[in-house]
Amino acid sequence: MSKKDITVKEVARRAGVSTATISRVLNGDSKVRPETAARVKEVIKECGYRVNRTARSLKTRKTYTVGIVAPEFKNDFFMSIVTGVEETLKNHGYSVILCSSHESREEEKNRLRLLKEKNVDGAIIIPGSSRGEHFSLMEDTPVVLVDRLVEGFTSDAVLSDNFQGSYDAVRQAVDMGARAIGFLGGDKDLTSARERFEGYAQACRDLGVAFNEETVLFGDYHEDSGYRLMKQLMESDGAPDYVFISNYFMHVGAARYLLESGRDFPGLHVLSFDDLPLAAFFPCISLIIAQPMEEIGRKAADLLLKRIDGSTEKRQTFRLPTSMRILN
């Protein structure tokens, strides 16, 4: 933004009209004589005028900017969501500010405060945990939660149908001949981890699958946890033939264990959440529960746009169905 930036005032002077008229042309106001509009557009092109959106925002109280907050971005899962969000919002003239919260509640809070100060028109948040009192910071700024819910804060939300996805996977495994299914779970502090466990547990009960406490293990959604739990499970006495893994990163860790152990695991069947590009390459993979990630992002953006435009409908939580990909 250099000193010599051309302003509406300058354009007005050159076109011999008032700044109000320039503004009208800029905003497509119909009440401008065509010849006037043409002349103004001419001048604008000539001198390379560009609107100053900061000034416009100050006046209109609209920034056409939304924040997207997530624990981190260097993973395909969150980025697919971000992609869906960005595409959709871009088509509506909005831009996206990226905010990583590093799984820290304090950081999450700081980012929200900043977004508020930057006057974003709304925010899409993948919460770092189930606790969300600080989300009240956003007061009357529209918010859509994605992937996880939060206690103490109600808003629109878009999630996968984790329960059903898990349930269906277990049923499919049973059809394939499973008698016992081990479980590697994420941090129960996250709603999605709880829901996936519930779906698994309920299906086991409904379908008469042996439910052995020792083969149901919990850690967190990260790779190391998957490695560790898979190792623990495979080295235990009653290692099951079927293993349900709760997300992609745990799956990566588990796969790493299977490869590094140097052992063979004949008859082992892995069922896992998340259909990222390489999941199908992993050892023993039998069934993948795919979340529609980009669609989740698009849906979240659509919802947010509705809120921003003042839709007054009551808060809604959308659960998008997962799909199954059977590999062998």
Add this chain to the structure above:
Amino acid sequence: MSKKDITVKEVARRAGVSTATISRVLNGDSKVRPETAARVKEVIKECGYRVNRTARSLKTRKTYTVGIVAPEFKNDFFMSIVTGVEETLKNHGYSVILCSSHESREEEKNRLRLLKEKNVDGAIIIPGSSRGEHFSLMEDTPVVLVDRLVEGFTSDAVLSDNFQGSYDAVRQAVDMGARAIGFLGGDKDLTSARERFEGYAQACRDLGVAFNEETVLFGDYHEDSGYRLMKQLMESDGAPDYVFISNYFMHVGAARYLLESGRDFPGLHVLSFDDLPLAAFFPCISLIIAQPMEEIGRKAADLLLKRIDGSTEKRQTFRLPTSMRILN
């Protein structure tokens, strides 16, 4: 941003001072009597005042925002760079606007124009192609190019040392016994693709590796291209034992071919660029040339910050060294 937002004016009224004093306190100006400052801070806390950064930016002509433009974001490679950028900039009080250019020059141009209108303090760009006349749009806004260079536009840039990385890989392969090395290359329109080829070619010449035109294939950096070229190479008569693959996505495609073909490839050695989490799982992988992606992002951000702060040094291009990971 609701009607009842508290402004400096309101804080001034409540604290019984002028808005100038509030501003001074907000900005840590020392020329404020401690007692006054304390009282102001008290009031600020009490009424939950938050600065309006849009207004501040209009006045100071500084947005503390930078744009980051890339062809797309749903891939680990670009996102690792973005992560490095975001972390670094966040630590300096900047936020990041995400702009996908979809490999389209027109779209890239639109995004740059928008960034300009939003008065970003600078931009970090992963160009979609070698053509960059439209980058002149950014006039006197600091720009740092990442990963790829562009003709017709000079600016700071941060890249991997593609030539050296390729060269070293070929030398290592020769040490491992390679006599002929096939090559799967990216789109020659990209500087990085050209550089990787040059490094490979030079090393072959220097080390006396047979350089067979029929085993040097070019496509683009995408998965399908990797699949197709690998298939072509493996089904040809003189299929080499060593294959150099120019980036991660081609590697994914090539790996998919190797798996799906159902054949065995005894003695096949794959050398590939990019150390993404799963590369080491791929069939026949022998050597990975790792780019320091997050570091590239951090370096780019550092450079940009220097430019923003008015460093007047001449434009620089940094080439960060790659490293080798030998797998077998």
Add this chain to the structure above:
DNA sequence: CTGTTAGCGCTTTCAC
């Protein structure tokens, strides 16, 4: 249809 005018909320001389 077009111009005049009054700000949006903040920072920043320039006086005192």
Add this chain to the structure above:
DNA sequence: GTGAAAGCGCTAACAG
């Protein structure tokens, strides 16, 4: 140390 006042560039009544 502090305040008064002038804008940053734009839009939106309100007149005409």
